Amino acid sequence: MPSFPPALVLSLGALLIPFLRGPLRKLYLLALPIVSFAALLATPQGSSFDYEAFGHTLTLMQVDKTSLLFGYVFHFAAFVGVLYALHVKDTTQQVSAVIYAGMALGAVFAGDLITFWLFWEGLAFSSVFLILARRQADSNRAAMHYLLVQIVSGLLLLVGIALYMHGHDGATAMARLTPSGSGHSIFNLDWAGPGVWLIFLGLGIKCAWPLLHSWVTVGYPAATATGAVFLSAFTTKCAVYALVRLFPGTEELIWIGVGMAGFPIFYAVIENDLRRVLCYSMINQIGFMVVGVGIGTELALNGAMAHAFCDIIFKGLLFMTMGAVLFRTGRMNGSDLGGLHRTMPWTAAFCAIGAASISAFPLFSAFISKSLIMIAAAREGYHLVWLVLLFAAAGVLEHAGIKIPFFAFFAHDSGLRPKEAPRNMLAAMAISGLACIGLGSFPDLLYRHLPYAIPDYALPYTWPHVIQQTQLLVWSALAVGTLMLLRFYPPELRSVNLDADWWYRKATRAFVAFGQGPLMRIFGWLSKAVHETIPTGLRYFARNPGGAVRLAFDRVALGWAGLFRGMPAVDAAQERLREDQARFAETTPGAAWPISTTVLYTAVVFLVFLLVVLA
Amino acid sequence: MSHPPVPTEPIFNPEDPEVPVPVRGTGDHGTWFTRHVRGIIIGLYVTAFVVLMLDLFYAKHSYFSEEDWFGFYGFYGFVGCVTLVLLAKLLRKAVMRSEDYWDA
Amino acid sequence: MLQHLPVLTIMVPMFAGLLVPLLARVHAGIVRPLTIGALGFSCFAAIHMLLHVQGGHPIEYAMGGWPIPTGIGYRVDGLNAMVLVMIAVIGLLTALWMRRSIEDELPAAARPGYHAVLLLACTGFLGITITADIFNLYVFLEIASITSYVLIAMGRRRQALYAGYSYLIVGSIGATFILLGIGHLYMRTGSLAMADILAQFQANPDLYGMSDVRMAFAFLVVGLAIKMALFPLHGWQPGAYTHAPSASSLFIAATSTKVSAYALYRIVFSVFGTEVLVSGLPPVRDALLAMACAAIVLGPLIAISQGDLKRLLAYSSVGQIGYIVLGLMLLDERGLTGGIIHFWNHAAAKGALFCVAGALVLRTGAARVDDLAGLGRRAPWTASAVTVAGCSMVGVPLTAGFLSKWYLATGALATDRLYVVPVLLASSGLTAVYVWRILQKVWFAPADVEPRVGAEVPWSMRLPTLVLAAACLVFGIAPWSVEFARDAIAALGIAP
Amino acid sequence: MSDAQSPVIRYVARRAVPFIQLYALYVLGHGEDGPGGGFQGGVIFASSIVLLALVFGYGAGRKACPERISDFISPLGCLVYASIGLLCLLMGGMFLEYARLAGPDASDHAKHAAHHFGLIGIEAGVMLTVTASMVTLFFEMARPAPDEGGLDE
Known part of the structure; x- marks a missing residue:
């Protein structure tokens, strides 16, 4: 059966949006990811969709278990995001969000470097409108910052690819499909010549490596309430996907990942803008994935991919709850918020689910994915790495698990009495919340779609693992609670914190x-x-x-x-x-x-x- | 040709009736959470003690030696978080600037 | 019919151009349909020939039935068929587009004459492209130049006269250089037919060492460099594009300099043979490469600071011509593909942008970049066209501009001229700066700025704009332009 | 431009004009097989009108060849040229292949004659255009300047 790339379903379908009105448009928006998902399901594994252009065979679609996994979760994120943003009237946002999702799908199904780069650039150009759509002077500035960094990343990647091709007789394949067409096909780039370094660096920018990360912390908090939900799902995860594809087992990545997991949490503690806290937390989570890619064993790669899968869902959920708060109150600073659980109980509950998921409480989703990476690191004997990751896991609870819900919905009463979030937002949050709990409770739902089998020693629901994880989290919470009682916890202050972008x-x-x-x-x-x-x-x-x-x-x-x-x-x-x-x-x-x-x-x-x- | 107004995100505007403004002293008696702060804190301490004690009741299979210490995870989490917060307070001294730093 | 298309493509617009002033006295209403009809015919003929010559079936035409070396011959192959289509389509779109614009910018008495001159200019450009005789090329070059001077000088401001005059002086010098080059060549070879001269060079490579042949090449290259406004000989161009009537800017910017660039391609491939650059005069190749690279970087750099949209686009054209020359000088299959498809790509993008500049003049009386503010709200169609064309100029993937740059870059890598890659990247970056300046005005001007553009322009102007903008996308996605370019290269028969 | 006052000049000029014009036609007729042709004939013809203008003033010269006429003739000449070329095409030959004007199966003699007439025809077209252009050039430059500055910008 001839397949049609889901990327094109979404990005071409998005062009029709401006011509539809009212309920029809809403229906169409919801239908797009579903149709695209159906197209994906109809595509058998191992098939590819080629297109001849400028002297190269562009493989627009190449399906193996790795790309499928990301394909599934991107569709999920696209659907939930569209549902969440269903009340939005701004055509610019709708079109660019759907194209953006399409570009992300295109990137993960790309079978060669050039195609990948095309969609990679598409990600940058379609997503910037989600920030520009805020139409404020400072968000425009942030958008420029964001776009410039994205363009630099794209250029590095392009030049890298060109040089790589130049040095390798025009080789552009990103993955070689195994004859059976299933599983994950490792395709390590050959570290010869400057091209591959440039590719590495280009991916690193979009992956938000330390010192290259500030486009995330500047751009995402400036996006619209709904735009940030889309942004959180796609760009960085595409970069993780590309690292899994192109650089598995690259030792440098372990240390880069350790830096990503360990350092941003300090900023998260003192940051006032709650969506920026989420950005730091996102970098921290990606750090876990990057470590997984760097370790490069089957278990570690599984862990990186599984964690990316879960992260898209729970991070999306957290951004959705914060988006609802922004939408209803017009405020996003911890210092201005507090006590919202009175009038937004559902949102508060969903935020708590998201917080539990990201903190990796048993029965919540990160519990089943983060542990794979931890175990992989331990088994390969990376002692220091393991200790830092454990510290970072405790730190996640501190800033994402407690700080976000506490300062937004509890803490001191800000006196704000906003309405509960609109129904479409609640529905989207409910779907994501259910997914978090579902994945966390029934890990096999996710594990069976991973490229490699999960060995018995890595299964999450063993008594030692459950108890130890609970100990870690409860005592971390205890530490935070005690510090707060002793009035030692840093208060939320109206301020900006200097970061790598200072330079x-x-x-x-x-x-x-x-x-x-x-x-x-x-x-x-x-x-x-x-x-x-x-x-x-x-x-x-x-x-x-x-x-x-x-x-x-x-x-x-x-x-x-x-x-x-x-x-x-x-x-x-x-x-x-x-x-x-x-x-x-x-x-x-x-x-x-x-x-x-x-x-x-x-x-x-x-x-x-x-x-x-x-x- | 007439054009619809450009839709913009709600931002804080005290005169906009749609954007809520803080209300003070409206006879709010709090919620379950505000009434049970003390209970929640006590519950947290009790839970912490219980999960710590659970360490006595299962067989560990460890990758590293420190995992075998009694209550290692709880201890590590506690110390880790305290360190995190204290270091972050130091970091704040170094990097915090007023809100209009970049507009200046 | 096909047999006669080469001559009819030229003669129909010329015939119409001569009829227009005669018939305009009888019935002024006939001018526009006649113009559009004639250019429409040329378009049809050019496209028909383009499709016919695919796969290496050139069409030859002997004027007056005289055998070729004796008489003047026309020859259509893959390369010039593409350029013919470009000229004819731009001519037709200009004719369709310009009604409201010239009603606004020209006095009623001048309009029939304007149509006639436009038709004759089209004749000249088509003639340069189609002829296989270098003296005939010169004659058509003069026709095209003289009509261009007129097209420019008809602008409503006095500066237009001055700009036309500048172009006249500089253009005449260029034409003189070209004539001198042809003369030198004729002295040595005794022939004016391109194929004949090429055969002599191939039979006797020693000719490349002769000083008069070398002089001839230098004269021709410098003359054509002036005509195509290759940096640093572009001095005439910005003023000409800025002050000319908008329709003239559109037509001349989208065709004129590229036709001269085509002539350079022709001279290199079909008169001297590529050996002249490889073994004959490699320093000339290096010098032209340097000029092209300088153009590619400095054109957009100067464009950034321009406040007048037309002048900005003129400087951007300086850079774009650099790409075309660069493609030629790489003398590599990929680089040439990039250079050749850039004929079309630039015509489409620059055409669309000049359409918008003209629309701006119609609405505000001037073409200031600042006046674009609010275009996205008031004129979404035009604004979308600007966006697409601008992206194509930058070289955003899926637009035509990306293809040219990609091929040029791979060609440069293939010939181990690595310095070209940063040059291309720098140029893309600089182009992005001025395109962003435009797009930011168009889409993200603060909501409190009152747009000066008013409402959307009439469909007669909107449609050609959209066609050209759409072409930027179509060429970028569909593989046609590359296939045509491949065929053109095959027709030129270069050994990679 | 002031009128020439000398009666001798006025008389000679007036009498010379028809001869100049006749000579122009003679030059035109010889263009095919000797020195001469449309260009030269046209210039000579135009010189007769220039002479009138020189001797009897701008107005008198313009009256002999009004702007309306010269503007009409100028494209007309080219049209004649192009029409003959296209006519050859219609008769089944190449563009400007005059011999075909005689028809599809004409004798060699007829073809020769047709070639002759075709050539003379296009030369006549050239002559028309050149005459008109020269006259226009002359009068445009000789036109009394209106009271405004030149290019002051």
Whole structure:
């Protein structure tokens, strides 16, 4: 059966949205991910969809268990996101969100690097509208920041791919399908030449590696209430997918991942904007996945993918609850919120489910995915890595498990009495919440779709694992509770925290200042030289070569002689120079004339050519 | 050709009746949570003690030696979180700036 | 019929161009249908020939029945068929587009004449493209140039006269260079038929060492470089594009410089043979590569700071011509593919953008970039066209511009000219800056800025704009343009 | 431009004009097989009108060849040229293959004659256009300047 890429179903289908109105549009929006999902289910594993373009075979769709896993969860995220945003009237957001989901699907089903890159760029360009749609001056700035970083990532990837192809006889395949067409097909890039480094770095930017991460913490909190839900699902997970595909078992990734898991949580503790807290928490979760990819054993890769799967759902849920709060109150700072559980009980409950899931409480989803990575790290003997990850797991509870729900819905009463979230939002949150509990309670639902089998020693529901995890989490909660009781816990303050973006924000400002100051002067000087000094000089030279040379010489010489102003001989010489210059100005038009300039340059170019051809 | 107004996200605007503003002193008697803060805290301490004691009742199979210590996970979680918060407070001294830092 | 299409493609617009001033006295209403009909015919003929020449079936036409080396011949192959289609389609779209624009910008008495000159300019450009005789090429070049001067000088401001005059002076110098080059070549080979000269070069490679042949090549290259506004010889261009009537800007910007670039392709491939660049005069190739790279980077760099949309687009054209020359100078199959499809890509993108600039002039009386504010709200169709065309200029994937840059980059890598890749990237980045400046005005101007653009332009202007913008997408997605370019390269018969 | 006052000049000029024009036609007729042709004939013809304008003033010259006429003739000449070319096409030959004007199966003699007439025809077209263009050029440059500045921008 001929397959049709789901990516195209969504991104082409999105173009029809503006032409529909009212309930029909809502129905259509909900139907799109479903139709696309049906198209995916109809595609057998191991099949591919090729398209011939600019001298390359673009494999738009190549299905194995890895891509299928991401395909499933992206469809889930797209459907829930659309449902969550069903009340939105802004066509820009709807179109770009659906195209964005389509691009993400395109990226995970891409069978070759070029196709992957095409969709990768599509991710950047479609998602930025979810930030721009806020239509505020500061969100526009954030969008620019976001877009610039995304473009840099895309360029690095493109150049990397081009160089890689150049060094490998045009090889572009991202994955070789095994003859059976199932399972995960490892396709390690060959670490030869600069191309692969650029690819690595390009992926790293979108994966929010430390120091390259600030586009997440700047961009996502500036998105619309509904846009952030989409953003949280796709871009970074596509990067994780690509790392799983292209760089499994790369040792560097372990340490990068450890940094991602360990460091952002400190920022999460002191950050005031609750959606930015979620961003830091997201980087922390991706850190776990990156460690999994870096370890690269079958169990670790399984863990990375399973964790990505769960993360998309619970992080989406948390962003949805925060989006509902933003939508109803117009506020997102921890310092402005609090006590909302009075009037938004359902949202509060769903937030608690999300918090429990991300903290990996038994019966909630991260419990069954994070443990795979932990066990893989332990089995490979990465002791320090294991300790940091355990610390990060405790830290997750602190900022995402307690801080988010506590400061938004409990804490001191802010006095805000907003309405409960709209029904479509509640429905979307309910679906995600159920999915979190369902996955956490019945791990096999997820495990059987993973590329490799889960060995018995890694199964999550054993007494030691359940008890130890509960101990970790309860005692972490105890620590936070105690610190709060002792009034030692850092209060929510209206503030911004400097982050890695400080460096390039400062650098950009310095660059702009340089551009407006010294650079402008240099350009002005160059422009004057090109349009005025050189042509006029040449004209004068053509008329009176000897005079021109003498004048030029006099100018230089008398420039120095200016030191001896006052000496009669020098003054006389300077007077003569001024006269000469006045004559010079009389015989040659002062300002350069475009025609004559062009003609002069023609003469110069022709002279060069003559010298070249007759040499 | 007339155009619909550009839809914008709600932002805080005190004069907009749709955006709620804080209400004070309306005779709010709190909710179950606000009335049972003390109970919740006591419950937390009791639970913590119980799960710690569970360590005596199962066979550990560990990858690293420290896992065999009594209550290692609880201890690690507690210390980890306290460290996290204290270090974060230090970090705040280094990186916190006023809200309009980037607008200046 | 097919046999005569080469000459009819040229003669029909010319005939119409001569009839227009005569018939306009009788019935002014006939001017527009006649113009559109004639250009429509050329379009049809060009497309028909393009489809026919696929797979290496060139069409030859001997004027007056004289055998080719003696008489003047026309020859349509894969390369010039593409360019013919480009000129004819842009001509037709300009004719369709310009009604409201010239009603606004030209006095009533000048309009029939304007149609006539446009038709004759089209004749000239088509003629340059189709002829297989270098002197005939020069004649058509003069026709095209003189009509272009007129098209530019008809702008309503006095600067238009000055711009036309500048172009006249500089263009005449260019034409003189070209004529001198042809003269030198004729002195040595005794022939004006391209195929004949090429055969002499192939039979006797020693010719490349002769100083008069080298002079001829230098004259031709410099002359054509002026005509195509190759950096740093682009001085005439910004003023000409800025002050000309909007319809002239549209037509000339989308065709003129590229036709000269085509002539360079022709001179290299069909007159001197590619050997002239490889073993004959490699320094010329390096010099042209340097000029092309300079154009590619500096064109968009200067464009960034322009406040006038037309002037901005003119500087951007300086950069775009660089791509086409770069493709030629790489002399690699991939690079050439990039250069050749850029003929179409640039015509589509720049055409669409000049359509929008013209619409802006119609609505606000000037083409200031700042006046684009609110276009997205007031004129969503036009705004979408700007967006697509702008993305194509930047080289966003799925647009035509991406294809050209991709091929140029791979061609550069294949020929181990790695420095071209950062040049292309820098240019994309700079282009992105000025395109973003436009798009931000169009879509994200603050809501409190009162748009000056008013409502959407009439359909006669909107439709050509949308067609050109759509072409940017179609060329980017469908593989046609690449297939046509491949065929063109096969027709040129270069050894990769 | 002031009128020439000398009666000698006025008389000679007036008498010379028809001869110049006749000579122009003669040059045109020889274009096919000798020095001459449409270009030269056209220039000579135009010179007769230029002479009138030089001697009797701008107005008199313009009256001999009004703007309306020269503007009409200028494209007409080209049209004649192009029409003959297209006519050859219609008769089944190549563009400008005059011999075909004689018809599909004409004798060699007829073909030769047709070639002749075709050539003369297009030369006549050229002559019309060149005449009109030269006249236009002359009068455009000789036109008394209106009271406004030149290019001041």
